[in-house]
Amino acid sequence: MIMERVSSKRKMVPSKFARKKPKITHSNIEELPWKTVSRSKEAWSGAEDGILELEEVEGVDIVYEETETGRVAKFSVVRDGDNAADKRGEKEDHLAPTGEEEIVTRTSGDRQGAHPDEELEAGPIEPPSFDVETLLPGWKEFPLHAQLMRTIHAQNFTSPTPIQSRAIPLALSGKDVIGVAETGSGKTLAYGLPILHYLLCEALSRPPSKKTRRQAKALVLCPTRELALQVSSHLNACLNDLASQKAPASTPAFVSDKGKGRRERNSEVQDPGPSQHKPGGSSDTQPKAKAPPLVSVAAIVGGMSAQKQRRILDRGVDVLVATPGRLWDILEEDDALARDIKSLRFLVLDEADRMVQAGHFAELDHILRLTLRSSQLDNTDPEFKGMDEESEAQQGGHIEKTPMQTFVFSATMSKDLQRNLKMRKRPKAGKTKPASTLDDLLMRLDFRDPEPEVIDLSPEGGVVSTLKEGKIECLSADKDVYLYYFLLRYPGRSLVFLSSIDGIRRLMPLMELLNVKAFPLHSQLEQRQRLKNLDRFKSTQNSVLLATDIAARGLDIPAVDHVIHYQIPRSADVYVHRNGRTARAMRKGFSMLMCGPDERRVVRALLGSLKREESEIPEMAIDLHMLDKLKARVQLAKQIDAAQHRVKKDNYERNWLKEAAEAMEIELDSDFAPSGDDDEDAGKSKKRKDSAKVGVLKAELKHLLAQPLLAKGISARYITSGSRPIVDDMLASNHHETMLGVMKGDAADELMAPKKKKVKKAVQHEEWNGIEE
C-alpha cells in the first residue's frame, strides 16, 4: 500500500512487499519510511495550496482500532527481511529531522479523489449533505455548510453557545458584528463559522483554476502568537471532517506538519469526507492523489521562520490568522498580499483592546488603513486616500471593491467603546483629533454597516457563572509558602499569573526544588519553547504554568482547574481575562487572588471598576499547622537556590575575567586571579566548600520532602487511634494524597463565609486606570 501525507504533501503507494513471510512492525506515523517524490514544475504550479512537498511511503497497512478516546489509526509496516531493511536504509536520510517547523497548522476540507490537474476540467463540486434535523437538532436553525455541521457534530457541540446563536445569523446575513461575551463562551466559532461557511460555499461554486494564486479573503488579527495559532487550529478543526473517518484502508491521506507541532496536531486521520467532492465522478476504488484543500487557513506569527511563512503566502491561503507585527513585516514586501488585504471579504479583530495595549498599534494601524475602502477614505485623512490611489494606479487602475464584513470580538469591551464602534465616529479630515489610541484604532475600522450589530452578553462584574473566586491575604514575603500550600492542598492544573518575568525566573527553581512540576511562559522565551511549555502543561494533569499576561487572553487550555493571581492584575480587564483561562465552556473553575497588604487598595479599585465590592471575594481557609511545615521546606529551598546562585555567579565572574584577560592579552592582577598555587588551591577549596554546602542543604530538603505531612493530632503510626484516627478516611479513599489527616476537596469548598458588609451611605468606587508595569 502507498500512503500519502502532506505538510506539505506526501503520498502512499500500493505495497510491493507481497512476498513470503512478511515481518510486521507497528510504527508511529513519524517513524514510517517516508520518501520524497520528485515532481515536475508544471505539474504543481499554481495548484499547491499550502503544500510544500510530496512524500510517499510503501508497505504500510493501516489498522483502525476503537479505543476509549475514539478511533485510532495504527500503522503496520510490512517488511520482507533484508531487502526491506535495505530499502529502509535508503530512506534514512530522508527521515532525518529537518529541525524546521511548519507554520500552516492545517490546510483542509480537501477535495479528494482527483489529481489537481484533473480538477481543473471539473465543474462546480457537488456539496456534501448532512442530516441536521436528526443529528444536530440544536443547530437546525443555522444554515451552515454540511462540512461544518459534520465537524460540529464530531466535536460534540450539540447546540450553539449564546454568542454563537446571536452572532451567526447576523454574520450570515451580511451584517457587521461587535460581539462581547464571557471568556470561554465560543466566540472563535461565532465569527469563524460564518466565514468558513462563506468560503466553503464559494469554493464549491467557483470554477477552480490552477493558474491563479489563492487570494486571502479573511484576516483574523490576534494580539498574541499563541492565540493566533490556537484560532488557526480551531478553524482548521472545523474543516477537517473527523466525523466520517471511513477511509478505505487503501486510500487514507494525512495532513501533516513537520516537527513537534505536527505530532501534536496530526495524529488524526483526515476525512476522505469531502470524498463527496469527486470532480469528474472518480470512483473510490481508484488510487487517489491529494488535491488542494477547499479552504485553507494559516497562521502568520512572529518567532517562527518568516521565510517559510512567506512561501506559504506565495502559494496563497483563504484565511490568514495573524499577529499584526509579523503580518506588517511581510506586507511591506509582499504587494500581492497587500492587494489581498485591500479587498478582503472579512476582517476580524479578536481582542482588539489588547492589541492596542500590546504595543502593536503602529502595525495594526497600517494594516487597518489597507482595509479601508475608497468610500471611507473620502471622509477621512487625505493621506489614506493618496495611499489608495497610489495602490490603484499600481494595479492598473483597478482595485476590487468587494464588500467587507467586519467582526470585533472580545470578552471585555466598555460600553463607551461599544457605543463608539456602533456610531463609527470617524472624524472628517482635519477635524476632531482622536481622544485616545483606542479611538484612533476605531476610526480605522471599516464597518460597512451604518448600524453594526452590537451583541453584549458579558456577565455582571465579568464573572462567569461557573467560576468561584477566593483570596488569600498575606505578607508579600509569604506568598511563596501560600502558593506552595495551595498547589499541594489542591492538586490539579494551575495557571499562576505573575506581573514580571523576573518573578517567574525566581519562582521556577524553587518549584523545581520542591518537586512541583512547573513550566514557564513569557515573552523572553523562544517561541518554540513557549509552545513546548504550553503543550507540556496541557498534557500534565498535576502541573503549574508560571506565566505573565501573555497567557491571559484567549488561550483555550482544556481543564485548567485553578487560576492564581500571584500578583494583582494591572487592570480589571486583565483580571477578567486571566480568570477566563478556567471555567470555560460551562466547566467549573476556581480563581484565587493573592493579596499583600500594599495591594489591597489596588484590589479595591480593581473590583470597584467592575462594580464589585472587595468583600464579595471570600477568604480561603488555611490549615496553619500544615502551612508551618511547608514554611520549613520553602525556606530551605530558598537557601539552596541562593547558594547555587552564588556558586554560579562566582564561576561566571571568574570565567568572564579570565576570558576577557586572555582576549586582551593581559595578565590578571593577583587580586583578581589566582597568582600562585596557594591562591589556586584556595579558590578550588572555596568552590568545593560551596558545593558541599549546597549538597548538605539539598540532602536536608530531600529528607524533609520525604516526611509525611501530617495534620494536627494525626499519627501516621497509629492510624486507628490518636485524637483523629485516619483509618476511616483512608478506607473511604477520601483522604488527601500528600497531607495525611486532611480530606480531599475542591478549593471552592474551602472558602470562608464572606465578611459582613458595613452599611455605607453611598459606595464611591475608585476609578481603576491601571498601573504601569
Ligand SMILES: Nc1ncnc2c1ncn2[C@@H]1O[C@H](COP(=O)(O)OP(=O)(O)OP(=O)(O)O)[C@@H](O)[C@H]1O
Ligand atoms: N457550541 C459549542 N458547544 C460546546 N463547546 C463549544 C462550542 N463552541 C465552542 N466550544 C468550545 O468552547 C471552548 C472555548 O471557545 P473559545 O476559545 O472560542 O472561547 P472564547 O469565547 O473565544 O474565549 P476567550 O474570551 O477566553 O478567548 C473551546 O474549547 C471550544 O472548542
